Structures are given as structure tokens and as C-alpha cells.
Amino acid sequence: xxxxxxxxxxxxxxxxxxxxxxxxxxxxxxxxxxxxxxxxxxxxxxxxxxxxxxxxxxxxxxxxxxxxxxxxxxxxxx
Numbered sequence: 001x002x003x004x005x006x007x008x009x010x011x012x013x014x015x016x017x018x019x020x021x022x023x024x025x026x027x028x029x030x031x032x033x034x035x036x037x038x039x040x041x042x043x044x045x046x047x048x049x050x051x052x053x054x055x056x057x058x059x060x061x062x063x064x065x066x067x068x069x070x071x072x073x074x075x076x077x078x
Contacts, residue, residue, distance in 0.1 A: 001062055008050035009062040011043040 001009075018039045022028045028035060044053075052059045 001065065002050070004046070004050040005052065005062050006066070008043075008046040008052050009059065009066050011039075011046035012059060012063055013066065015039040015043040 015036070019032075019036060022032045022035050047053045047059065052062075
């Protein structure tokens with residue numbers, strides 16, 4: 001996994017986690033669009049930089065790889 005691929009997978013995971021957090025909180029849910037603007041932009045840019053835009057299969061394999069080794073998600077080694 002390249003550095004840019006790792007960054008893209010991490011940005012995608014942050015977007016998923018942010019989305020889940022916002023949408024499960026009834027007080028935050030009405031503001032989801034505003035609150036998720038930055039994480040969506042970050043993920044879009046990271047996906048473009050890694051050449052993963054439109055390549056969901058590759059992205060999801062990278063995400064699965066990171067999820068299998070949670071310590072590596074945020075740049076920490078085992």
C-alpha cells in the first residue's frame with residue numbers, strides 16, 4: 001500500500017466514522033450536511049490524489065486491510 005493509498009483509506013474511514021457519529025446523535029443529525037463538508041472534501045481529495053476515484057473495489061480492499069490492523073490506521077505500528 002502506498003502512502004497516498006493509505007491516506008485515502010484513512011480519510012475514507014474518518015468520513016465513515018464522522019458520518020456515523022453525526023447521524024446517530026439526534027441533536028447533530030439536522031446539521032449533517034454542514035458537519036460533514038470537511039470530511040467529505042478531505043476524502044474526495046485523498047481519493048483523487050491516490051488515483052482511487054471511481055475504483056471502489058481497490059479502495060475497499062485497502063480499507064479492509066487497514067481495519068484488519070487497527071493500529072496502522074492512524075500511523076501507529078503494532
